[in-house]
Structures are given as C-alpha cells and as structure tokens.
Amino acid sequence: MRALILNCTLTARPEQSNTEALVDVVAAAMRQEGIDVDVVHVADNDVKPGVSDGEGDEWPAVLALLRNAEILVIATPTWRSQPSSIAERVLERMDALIAETDEQGRPFAYNRVGGIVVTGHEDGAHYVIAEVARSLIDIGYTVPGQAWTYWNMGPRPGPSYLETDHEHDWSERTGRTAAANLVAVARALAEGPMPAPAE
Amino acid sequence: MRALILNCTLTARPEQSNTEALVDVVAAAMRQEGIDVDVVHVADNDVKPGVSDGEGDEWPAVLALLRNAEILVIATPTWRSQPSSIAERVLERMDALIAETDEQGRPFAYNRVGGIVVTGHEDGAHYVIAEVARSLIDIGYTVPGQAWTYWNMGPRPGPSYLETDHEHDWSERTGRTAAANLVAVARALAEGPMPAPAE
Amino acid sequence: MRALILNCTLTARPEQSNTEALVDVVAAAMRQEGIDVDVVHVADNDVKPGVSDGEGDEWPAVLALLRNAEILVIATPTWRSQPSSIAERVLERMDALIAETDEQGRPFAYNRVGGIVVTGHEDGAHYVIAEVARSLIDIGYTVPGQAWTYWNMGPRPGPSYLETDHEHDWSERTGRTAAANLVAVARALAEGPMPAPAE
Amino acid sequence: MRALILNCTLTARPEQSNTEALVDVVAAAMRQEGIDVDVVHVADNDVKPGVSDGEGDEWPAVLALLRNAEILVIATPTWRSQPSSIAERVLERMDALIAETDEQGRPFAYNRVGGIVVTGHEDGAHYVIAEVARSLIDIGYTVPGQAWTYWNMGPRPGPSYLETDHEHDWSERTGRTAAANLVAVARALAEGPMPAPAE
Numbered sequence: 001m002r003a004l005i006l007n008c009t010l011t012a013r014p015e016q017s018n019t020e021a022l023v024d025v026v027a028a029a030m031r032q033e034g035i036d037v038d039v040v041h042v043a044d045n046d047v048k049p050g051v052s053d054g055e056g057d058e059w060p061a062v063l064a065l066l067r068n069a070e071i072l073v074i075a076t077p078t079w080r081s082q083p084s085s086i087a088e089r090v091l092e093r094m095d096a097l098i099a100e101t102d103e104q105g106r107p108f109a110y111n112r113v114g115g116i117v118v119t120g121h122e123d124g125a126h127y128v129i130a131e132v133a134r135s136l137i138d139i140g141y142t143v144p145g146q147a148w149t150y151w152n153m154g155p156r157p158g159p160s161y162l163e164t165d166h167e168h169d170w171s172e173r174t175g176r177t178a179a180a181n182l183v184a185v186a187r188a189l190a191e192g193p194m195p196a197p198a199e
Numbered sequence: 200m201r202a203l204i205l206n207c208t209l210t211a212r213p214e215q216s217n218t219e220a221l222v223d224v225v226a227a228a229m230r231q232e233g234i235d236v237d238v239v240h241v242a243d244n245d246v247k248p249g250v251s252d253g254e255g256d257e258w259p260a261v262l263a264l265l266r267n268a269e270i271l272v273i274a275t276p277t278w279r280s281q282p283s284s285i286a287e288r289v290l291e292r293m294d295a296l297i298a299e300t301d302e303q304g305r306p307f308a309y310n311r312v313g314g315i316v317v318t319g320h321e322d323g324a325h326y327v328i329a330e331v332a333r334s335l336i337d338i339g340y341t342v343p344g345q346a347w348t349y350w351n352m353g354p355r356p357g358p359s360y361l362e363t364d365h366e367h368d369w370s371e372r373t374g375r376t377a378a379a380n381l382v383a384v385a386r387a388l389a390e391g392p393m394p395a396p397a398e
Numbered sequence: 399m400r401a402l403i404l405n406c407t408l409t410a411r412p413e414q415s416n417t418e419a420l421v422d423v424v425a426a427a428m429r430q431e432g433i434d435v436d437v438v439h440v441a442d443n444d445v446k447p448g449v450s451d452g453e454g455d456e457w458p459a460v461l462a463l464l465r466n467a468e469i470l471v472i473a474t475p476t477w478r479s480q481p482s483s484i485a486e487r488v489l490e491r492m493d494a495l496i497a498e499t500d501e502q503g504r505p506f507a508y509n510r511v512g513g514i515v516v517t518g519h520e521d522g523a524h525y526v527i528a529e530v531a532r533s534l535i536d537i538g539y540t541v542p543g544q545a546w547t548y549w550n551m552g553p554r555p556g557p558s559y560l561e562t563d564h565e566h567d568w569s570e571r572t573g574r575t576a577a578a579n580l581v582a583v584a585r586a587l588a589e590g591p592m593p594a595p596a597e
Numbered sequence: 598m599r600a601l602i603l604n605c606t607l608t609a610r611p612e613q614s615n616t617e618a619l620v621d622v623v624a625a626a627m628r629q630e631g632i633d634v635d636v637v638h639v640a641d642n643d644v645k646p647g648v649s650d651g652e653g654d655e656w657p658a659v660l661a662l663l664r665n666a667e668i669l670v671i672a673t674p675t676w677r678s679q680p681s682s683i684a685e686r687v688l689e690r691m692d693a694l695i696a697e698t699d700e701q702g703r704p705f706a707y708n709r710v711g712g713i714v715v716t717g718h719e720d721g722a723h724y725v726i727a728e729v730a731r732s733l734i735d736i737g738y739t740v741p742g743q744a745w746t747y748w749n750m751g752p753r754p755g756p757s758y759l760e761t762d763h764e765h766d767w768s769e770r771t772g773r774t775a776a777a778n779l780v781a782v783a784r785a786l787a788e789g790p791m792p793a794p795a796e
Contacts, residue, residue, distance in 0.1 A: 505743070508742055508778075524731065532730055538743050544734065544794070578792055579707075586788065589785065595743070595770075
C-alpha cells in the first residue's frame with residue numbers, strides 16, 4: 001500500500017519547510033505500518049492553473065504518483081487562514097479526477113483515503129481542514145475520523161513551528177493518530193470496497 | 200446495523216419539511232441495504248445549548264439513539280448558507296462525545312460514519328457540507344467519499360424543494376449513492392476497525 | 399450613536415464568561431468614543447429557532463435593541479471551531495431582516511456596521527469570523543476592515559481566556575482597533591449613506 | 598476614484614470568460630457612477646506563489662494598479678466550490694500588504710473597499726464569498742453590505758453562465774447593487790476615514 005504526501009509549502013528548497021517537519025512525523029508513522037510513502041515538495045514543480053489532467057507542465061508527474069497512492073495527505077501552511085495557493089492549485093487540478101472512473105464505474109478516488117497536515121503562524125487550521133476535507137470528499141476520497149494534525153500558536157501572528165517547541169508533542173501525537181487512522185481505513189476499504197454510484 | 204438521520208429542519212409538525220422529502224430517499228436506500236433507520240425530527244425535541252451530555256431537556260433521548268447508530272446523517276436546510284441553528288445545536292451537544300472512549304480507549308465515534316443531506320432555497324450547500332463534515336471528522340466520524348446529497352436552485356432565493364421538480368432526479372440519485380457509500384464504509388469499518396489513538 | 403454587543407456564550411450566569419472579558423474591552427473602547435453600548439447575555443433569553451421576527455419567546459426584546467443600534471458586535475466562543483449555537487440562532491433569527499426595508503427601500507442593515515469577537519479553547523477563530531462576517535454582509539451590514547478580535551491558544555484544546563494571561567495584550571489591542579474601526583465606519587456611513595438597491 | 602476588478606478566471610484568452618460577462622455588468626455600473634475601472638485578466642499574468650511584493654514575475658504590475666484603486670473586486674469562478682487557484686494566489690500575494698502602512702500608521706487597505714463576483718457551474722458561491730470577504734477584511738479592506746453578486750444554477754454541475762439566460766436578471770441587478778454599495782462606502786470613507794490602529 002502506498003501513500004503520497006503533497007507538501008504545499010511556499011518555502012523554496014533548500015530552506016527547511018515548517019510544514020515538512022510535521023509531515024516527517026506523519027510519514028514515519030505510516031512507514032512503521034509498512035506503507036510506502038512518497039513526499040513531494042510541490043513548489044519544486046511547475047503546476048499551472050486549470051482543471052484538466054494537463055500537459056505542458058509538471059502536474060502529470062505528480063498525478064502519476066497520486067494514481068498509485070491509496071492514501072493522500074495534503075500538507076499546507078496557512079496564510080490568511082487559508083491553504084497555500086499551491087494546495088489550492090493541487091486540488092483544482094484534481095478536479096479532473098471527479099469524472100474519471102474505473103472499469104466498474106467507480107470514481108477514481110473511491111476506496112482511497114485523504115488526510116490533512118497544517119502548520120501556521122496563527123489561528124486558521126480548522127478552516128483549512130474544513131476546506132481540504134470537503135474538496136477531497138467531493139472528489140470521492142474518504143476522510144477518516146481525526147485524520148489530521150495541525151500546529152500553530154495563537155492568538156496573533158506568532159512563531160513558526162521550527163522556531164519553538166511549544167506543544168510539538170501534541171501535534172506529533174495527533175499526527176501519529178492521523179497516520180494510523182488513514183492506514184486503518186485504507187486497509188478496511190481494500191477489504192470491503194465501496195460500490196459504483198447509484199444509477 | 201443501525202442508522203440515525205437527524206432532520207434539523209425548522210419546519211414544525213405537521214407541515215411537511217422539504218428536507219424530509221430528500222431524507223426519505225436516503226432512508227429508503229439504506230433500508231434496502233438491510234439497515235435499520237431511525238429518523239428524528241429534532242425540532243420536536245427540546246435541545247438546550249451546551250457541550251454536555253445534559254439533563255433537563257430531551258437531548259439524552261436523541262443521544263441514546265445516536266449511541267446505537269453506526270451511521271449518522273445530519274440533514275439540514277440552509278439559511279444564510281448555513282446549517283439551521285438546530286443542526287448547529289446538535290453538533291454542539293455532540294462535543295461531549297469527543298472525550299468519551301470505549302474500553303479500548305477509542306473515541307466514541309471511531310468506526311462510525313457520517314453523511315450530510317442539505318436542502319435550501321439558494322446556493323450554500325457546499326458551505327454546509329464543509330462545516331458539518333469537519334465537525335463530524337473532529338469528533339471521530341469517518342466521512343466516506345461523496346456521502347452527501349443536496350438540492351437548491353440558484354441563483355437567488357428560489358422555490359423550495361417541494362415546490363418544483365427541478366433536478367430532483369439528480370439529488371435523489373446522489374442521495375442513493377451517499378446511502379450506499381455510508382453503508383459500505385460502515386461495514387468495512389466493522390470488519391477492519393480503527394485502532395485506539397497514538398500514545 | 400448606539401452599539402449592541404450580543405454575547406453568545408454558553409456560560410450561564412452568574413459564572414463569568416470568557417467571552418465577556420474580551421467584550422468588556424471592546425465595549426469600553428466604544429464608550430470612550432461616546433457610543434452608548436448595550437451588552438446582552440443572549441443565554442439569559444429564550445430564543446427559539448426560526449427565521450421570523452417571532453413571538454412566543456424573548457427574541458423581540460433583543461430585536462428591539464438591535465433595531466436601535468448602528469453598530470452590532472457578535473461575540474461568541476468557539477466550539478468545534480464554530481460559533482456557539484446561540485450565535486447561529488441569533489443570525490438565523492436576523493434572517494427576517496433581509497426583507498425589511500426603510501421608507502427609501504433600503505434593507506434594514508444598510509448603513510449599519512458589524513464586528514466579531516471570538517474566544518476559544520483552541521484554533522478556529524478565523525473560521526468563525528468568516529462565517530459571521532458573511533452572514534452580516536448578506537443581511538446588509540458593512541463589515542469594516544479588521545473589525546474583529548479573538549483569543550485562543552493553539553494548538554490543542556487549551557486553557558480558557560480567564561485561566562491565563564497569554565497574549566491578552568494583543569487580543570485587547572486588536573479589540574480596541576476593532577472598536578475604533580466600527581465607530582469610524584458607522585460615522586462615515588451616517589454622513590454618506592448607501593443608496594437603495596438597484597432596480 | 599478608481600476601481601480594480603481582478604478577473605481570476607481560468608479561461609485563457611481569447612476564449613470568453615463566463616466570469617467576465619458578469620464582471621462587465623459591475624464595471625459598467627461603477628463607470629456610470631464616474632469611477633475609473635480597470636479590469637485585469639489575471640491569467641494573462643505570471644503570478645508566482647508567495648507572500649512578498651515580489652520580483653521575477655508580473656505581480657508588481659498588478660500590484661501597481663491595486664495601489665491606485667480605492668475599490669477592489671475579486672471576480673472568480675468556483676471550482677470544487679472554491680475560488681480559483683488564481684484568486685487564491687492573488688489574495689496570498691496581497692498578504693504582504695498587511696504590514697504596509699501609510700504615513701499615519703494606517704494599514705494599506707484601510708479606507709479601501711472590497712467586493713466579490715462569482716460564477717460557477719454549481720452551488721458554492723456563498724462559500725467563496727465568505728472566504729474572499731474574510732481575507733479582504735483581514736488585510737484591512739471594508740466589505741460593504743451586499744457588495745457581491747453571483748450566478749450558478751444548482752443543484753448538480755450545470756451549464757455555464759454564457760450557456761443559458763437562467764436568472765441573469767437577478768445576478769445583474771445584484772451586481773449593480775454591489776457596484777453602488779462599493780462606490781457609496783468608498784466615498785463615505787474618503788470623507789470620513791478610519792484612524793490608525795490602537796496602540
């Protein structure tokens with residue numbers, strides 16, 4: 001079983017991404033469960049706006065990994081309490097998957113699961129979780145209970161994740177729980193899959 | 200396996216609720232799958248504000264049904280593009296369930312699934328779906344892919360569901376798909392359950 | 399000029415509401431500007447669900463104050479990253495004001511301004527601000543720039559406002575700014591009012 | 598007085614954008630009020646992700662127009678009930694304006710107003726309005742009452758704006774009202790401006 005974590009940070013390599021630090025915890029927990037985990041730093045790829053599978057940019061390479069992954073995690077910083085524009089673009093490009101079905105007529109994302117990792121300078125994580133979860137559910141992903149973790153230190157614009165130790169324990173433990181929940185539900189759906197939509 | 204549909208319409212009995220008309224489709228589809236379905240017209244019950252299991256009102260009776268149900272559907276009209284205040288109150292009272300665990304340390308809602316039914320005079324369903332889905336996921340419910348249906352007729356405040364036939368077919372078919380997805384994922388989780396949260 | 403602050407806390411009197419502590423700062427700042435400020439503890443009033451001006455409950459008394467106020471502040475705790483069900487109910491009942499116009503055909507809320515105060519145990523304030531602001535704008539209230547303040551201490555469910563001094567300074571200063579912005583824009587609209595809607 | 602409308606459609610020139618058709622109504626109504634209106638088709642510009650004023654792309658040219666405009670309208674299609682990734686990117690880049698103040702210490706966006714135009718295939722406009730309005734208010738823009746218009750035709754993914762005449766009248770009239778409200782509040786703020794934030 002494979003997982004893909006799309007790190008949608010704005011931080012360019014080689015600077016360390018705050019989001020990546022929390023992503024690492026989730027990835028490690030999934031690997032301990034025997035999952036193959038790919039992590040893509042989306043900002044390294046040229047992803048153009050649009051709602052098609054696309055050509056002329058690097059989305060097809062990301063999409064190829066996404067097609068192989070039963071587990072998808074969208075990891076994003078918050079800016080203005082929103083996902084990064086890179087996360088939005090990824091979800092926008094995934095729009096094309098809504099109409100894609102397998103040989104049994106099931107949408108692409110059925111029997112796949114999605115989760116969310118958020119880091120921010122400030123309040124906003126629940127807003128981001130709501131938005132990303134709803135997008136994933138629309139496309140057909142199942143979002144397991146408590147399949148997310150986040151970190152910020154409100155109120156007010158405050159330090160970044162890597163600038164403090166404040167409550168890392170909680171965010172990391174919550175991230176390990178999210179990883180376990182994603183793996184458990186992905187495995188349950190592999191054994192007991194969803195049917196094709198109603199006629 | 201049991202399902203509970205909480206119809207959070209503002210419409211008082213015996214007037215027919217628009218939301219109920221679409222709820223009936225989802226309930227029938229679940230019953231065809233062999234599920235026992237309870238539908239509660241929440242407005243008939245005195246549910247006070249708060250975040251406790253409560254006493255002194257009729258929430259405990261609703262909660263007793265909720266405890267027996269592996270499948271929960273929140274059905275709500277939209278007003279100002281939001282869930283009804285009755286739906287918000289139900290979710291507020293369910294807050295107490297976050298801290299409740301079974302003998303294995305798993306939150307109450309683990310291995311239960313949640314879905315959403317929305318009817319409105321106007322645009323707003325996706326806003327409601329986002330909000331209710333996020334609340335359910337926070338509490339620990341798993342939200343299956345495409346486990347919702349909705350109806351409205353935008354733009355502008357328009358007719359109610361029962362006042363027109365416009366696109367009922369789509370909303371009903373989407374409702375049957377939601378029912379099937381809820382049942383499939385609930386059964387998958389019964390066979391392959393989620394573990395207790397990480398230490 | 400008059401302001402009404404609706405404190406939508408779940409906390410029953412005489413226990414002190416966390417939200418009230420931050421409300422007091424905003425109210426004091428408005429009074430210093432010469433504004434008459436009423437603060438209503440909504441939980442003390444029986445407000446039934448619905449979208450009518452109503453009778454048979456205590457909403458009409460709240461509504462009478464609301465009609466006199468050029469400035470409205472919705473103050474609410476966050477539960478599950480949402481406004482309290484009391485705040486939702488207030489906004490739901492305000493729905494009736496959308497169709498109410500003055501002798502010049504202007505919706506009730508034109509030339510009135512709205513703001514938001516949020517306190518919580520955890521991340522979620524921006525979600526609440528978005529939801530309340532959009533509701534107020536729909537009804538016709540103008541929401542001035544940065545007309546809100548909030549407090550919480552993420553990540554994870556943490557202490558209440560009154561249990562810590564953490565960053566009170568920021569939330570209070572932001573609250574004084576919100577008060578000043580509400581007063582300035584209310585005064586500007588009194589001098590240069592919005593017209594009736596387009597035919 | 599100047600207005601800037603940022604059309605954040607995904608549609609590449611020279612194909613006609615659905616969003617542009619509704620934008621034209623809002624622009625015409627503002628011009629009738631004597632406002633100079635610029636409309637920028639953002640997709641024609643290379644705007645990179647990030648939260649800085651930037652260099653190395655075409656954002657600075659858009660930003661120059663934005664600095665001259667007392668009125669800003671974000672116009673966007675909905676995809677997955679969200680603003681386009683182009684709209685998100687614009688708002689992300691505007692994040693840099695939060696910290697920018699004038700000689701009196703007032704944030705850049707104080708005394709400027711913002712509005713929203715949305716077109717979509719499906720339900721989602723109110724979600725978009727909430728998100729964009731909150732972002733603008735955070736930055737310091739004032740959002741006048743009912744300063745938005747939208748069009749879609751729910752439920753289900755349906756026709757585009759230009760493919761049908763369904764309820765164009767309502768969306769256009771609502772757009773003219775939004776234009777009038779934006780102009781009126783911008784003028785009121787020019788006469789009676791907001792002060793610098795509290796110390």
